Amino acid sequence: KTMTREEIVKITNNILVDEIEIDAEKINDNALLKDDLGIESLDFVDIVALVESRFGFKIKPEEMKDVRTLSQFYDYIESKVN
Secondary structure, X not given: OOOOHHHHHHHHHHHHHHHOOOOHHHOOOOOEOOOXXXXXXXXXXXXXXXXXXXXXXXXXXXXHOOOOEHHHHHHHHHHHHO
16 A cells, blocks of 8 residues: 555654654754754664664665755655555
């Protein structure tokens, strides 16, 4: 079954807030993963593992190289899930 954008955003944000402990107030579509959310490479390894297990697909690092904002990350997940 396909997932709505809302479902993807909700699950992704829950991962960021609950597992990575990012301040929920900082989360918005235009937030830069690194600069605004402070996601370091080690956090990103955890995020990748969590996203892969929750959504059931493998993230390829080369496909993520242009992903800078949260909105782009949602887009990427949406393109893989649906």
